[in-house]
Amino acid sequence: MASWAQANTILLASPNQESYPLASNSVFWHASGQNVTLNELLVQPPVFEPSSHAEDLNLGYTQHDVWLRTQVRNDSSEAQRWMVQFEYPFLDHVTLYTLRQTSIEAQQSGSALPVDQRALAHRQAVFPIEMAAQETITLYTHVAASGSKMLNYNLMTPEAFYAQNDRHNFWLATYFGILLALGLYNLMLFFGLKERVFLYYSLFTLGFTVAILTFNGTGTLMFWSALGDNTSRLVAIGFTFASTMATLFTQSFLNTKGYTPRWHRVLSYFRIYCSLALIATLLLPIQPALRLMDVTGFMAALLMLICGIYCVTQRVPSSRLFVVAWSLFLVGACVFALRNLGILPANFITLHGIQIGSALEMLLLSFALAARFNKLKRQKERAQADMVMTLKKQETVLEQKVAARTKALEHLANYDVLTGLLNRHGLARSAAGALERTRQHNHRLALLMLDLDRFKPINDDYGHEAGDFVLQKVAKRISNLARKRDHCARFGGDEFIIIMENIGHDDTLATIEARIGEAIHSPIELPCGKRVSVSVSVGISTCQGAECATLESLLREADSQMYAVKSRRATGCCRYGSANP
Structure with a gap:
């Protein structure tokens, strides 16, 4: 113990001050590749270099271990407990030797040491030391680290250490x-x-x-x-x-x-x-x-x-x-x-x-x-907004197409393809509405059944295309004669139906019948250049207000009258043939 070398100065540690930097009171020595123990260091003390500032202990990457030495005196009449704390946590192995008059105490810590083997379970190298009243101790610290050696360390009271x-x-x-x-x-x-x-x-x-x-x-x-x-x-x-x-x-x-x-x-x-x-x-x-x-x-x-x-x-x-x-x-x-x-x-x-x-x-x-x-x-x-907009546009287009398709299907379901007039299904729907309005408003309704006379010879002589052409012309003439609120239909091959709402007396029907017969009998020029004419037999049935029967009854009555008219004309008064302009 007599060979202990003294530090350059002795730090007087008073409990009135919470923390003391130890760098200014320490000396350090590079082991220069030697694996030196504390006993060898005490028997043959090397030349330690003084450290006056914390920067002096920032040694960077060094190949060799470093020893630190400092002396601390408890400048108090009572025993004190202190903490030696190394600020830099990235130190592999740190061993603190506390030299007293009669003993040497060794404590270990460092980042490479398991926690249960450290002097204090802490992320930094921290060592608790006990000092009797007016006791002077010498601290030797051995640092072995593969990383940078920043060896700044402090002496702190436990209260200051734990608060920090x-x-x-x-x-x-x-x-x-x-x-x-x-x-x-x-x-x-x-x-x-x-x-x-x-x-x-x-x-x-x-x-x-x-x-x-x-x-x-x-x-x-x-x-x-x-x-x-x-x-x-x-x-x-x-x-x-x-x-x-x-x-x-x-x-x-x-x-x-x-x-x-x-x-x-x-x-x-x-x-x-x-x-x-x-x-x-x-x-x-x-x-x-x-x-x-x-x-x-x-x-x-x-x-x-x-x-x-x-x-x-x-x-x-x-x-x-x-x-x-x-x-x-x-x-x-x-x-x-x-x-x-x-x-x-x-x-x-x-x-x-x-x-x-x-x-x-x-x-x-x-x-x-x-x-x-x-x-x-x-x-x-x-x-997403663009996609939604695109989907909406596509949905709108689809809805329009569906509506158009539905309208087209509805038109096909209710209208004759050849003439564009109502077909049987469309006639039934229109007749139902017309009869209902007639009953509600107590109007008079008439159903006219038209059957073309001597139409078959046109098909036989000029073909079905010519016959279809004649039917289209006749349908157009019927539509032109009818009022906007009347309902015109093609009932069969060459049979047509007109339903007229809110009509006048019988003389009105007679006038309408004459105009229809005159219009239909007018010559028709076929696509081939030939001119033909047809006549028409008309059967009429009427009803009024609540007495209106069904469409079927009106059709039966009109059909009966139409055949009566056709029988009277069986002598051939409606003549078919070619005509010159």
């Missing part, structure tokens, strides 16, 4: 809650929209979250403390994977294939490099893998920022927000990489810069993705 821990846990929980929410939200958007940009963002968030969880000690504390020395490798894998996914996300988000084909090829080549780097992080020793991670992350952030700026000049949609977001991440990544390399000093900003930058970057990118989602939603709504 609560604040840090709140912000860390908020930070990881944001990452988790953004990742899951965009993953659900991917499953809903099938847009790969959301999947790339979710995978980028996943890799980054795993790396940050491991880096700040939360992951090793809660999930994978059994990884041991491979904990550091998980950081390298996570960040390199995130760089790969970020490259894919950039290509998809900015649509570089469509807007900037050259940059698309550049990013594709870089993505291949990231994939090879990811494989290398699995095979290389841990410290080279971590150095490769730093270089890859820095290159990815810088390359994507330059690509984003170029896309802004080309007015690529959403490129401005992308540049702002990636600039924030680049600043955080640069601070993270340069602090790990020992170029930047260690402080709160450099320690948490990548977390601050990444949180802001991911929030902004999420806003951009939300804008993309809203755009896709609007496009989908417009497409």
